[in-house]
Amino acid sequence: xxxxxxxxxxxxxxxxxxxxxxxxxxxxxxxxxxxxxxxxxxxxxxxxxxxxxxxxxxxxxxxxxxxxxxxxxxxxxxxxxxxxxxxxxxxxxxxxxxxxxxxxxxxxxxxxxxxxxxxxxxxxxxxxxxxxxxxxxxxxxxxxxxxxxxxxxxxxxxxxxxxxxxxxxxxxxxxxxxxxxxxxxxxxxxxxxxxxxxxxxxxxxxxxxxxxxxxxxxxxxxxxxxxxxxxxxxxxxxxxxxxxxxxxxxxxxxxxxxxxxxxxxxxxxxxxxxxxxxxxxx
Numbered sequence: 207x208x209x210x211x212x213x214x215x216x217x218x219x220x221x222x223x224x225x226x227x228x229x230x231x232x233x234x235x236x237x238x239x240x241x242x243x244x245x246x247x248x249x250x251x252x253x254x255x256x257x258x259x260x261x262x263x264x265x266x267x268x269x270x271x272x273x274x275x276x277x278x279x280x281x282x283x284x285x286x287x288x289x290x291x292x293x294x295x296x297x298x299x300x301x302x303x304x305x306x307x308x309x310x311x312x313x314x315x316x317x318x319x320x321x322x323x324x325x326x327x328x329x330x331x332x333x334x335x336x337x338x339x340x341x342x343x344x345x346x347x348x349x350x351x352x353x354x355x356x357x358x359x360x361x362x363x364x365x366x367x368x369x370x371x372x373x374x375x376x377x378x379x380x381x382x383x384x385x386x387x388x389x390x391x392x393x394x395x396x397x398x399x400x401x402x403x404x405x406x407x408x409x410x411x412x413x414x415x416x417x418x419x420x421x422x423x424x425x426x427x428x429x430x431x432x433x434x435x436x437x438x439x440x441x442x443x444x445x446x447x448x449x450x451x452x453x454x455x456x457x458x459x460x461x462x463x464x465x466x467x468x469x470x471x472x473x474x475x476x477x478x479x480x481x482x483x484x485x486x487x488x
Contacts, residue, residue: 244278249285255472256306258294258366267296267304290428293394317395324328324392325380325441329357333434340382344426347375351419356412375422382429405468414451421447 252272255261269287273280287304290296297305307313355368380392422445428437 207440229446244282245285245289248272248276248278248282252286252290253293253295257369261306263306263308265306267306269304311456314452315449318445318452320395321392322442322445322449323420324388324395325376325445326438328380328383328385328388328392329434329437329441331384332379333429333432333437335384336382336429336432340378341426341430344378344422344429345377347371347378348422348426351375351415351422355415364412368412372418373376379425414447418444 207460237418252261252267261267269280269283273283276283287298291298291304295307297307299305308474351368355364355371377389377393380389383389421440424440425437425444428440
């Protein structure tokens, strides 16, 4: 075991002279070490579990068990749960507990209404600001959806990959507005998170991939032509289709479980987060 004086001498030997630089290309490039609060890590882990379908809508959360599984105290778990409740992903019921938010028709309908309004607002600026590189960027997402997602492959991993590509397309489209507040509102809408949760639980989502890609292509074509009226129609058509698809999926699941969402009728036409267990401040 080195004493303090010996350690200081060793560190001095290791240090490089100030006027010497390592030859370019001879050293591996390391990413900066990122230390994140436990609350953030738990938040992301729980959120991803909901998106992956491991935590189901209506399921009660046991914060004590979660803390034990992660190897932490209950304090960061409670903070993470509060953040998820603020995001609308969890429901805190006094004297009953905390539950994963149920996928209700009313809630999803509100989300889709807001999504439609925000995307239509984005159209007005996007059609003026779009560049050829943006068009190519959007078309790459569409191509990846067509080539990489097999409609016959309906596993949770396939659903998750499809959702990532679909989310990337819509976020890139809204970003073209250049409106930071609009982009922020859209990102907090959580619409695609809810869609991911549905995709992870319903096996026939893959049937819609081709139609969705075609509708994305119509949006991009209108953008490329700088045709605002046609762009608005394409966006409305796509959101209407997505809304019906989502609602029908939720209705089907509730009917299977003996429930049902009677306030909606419609038809369809046409980063892995790893918590460092036991690490950090408890």
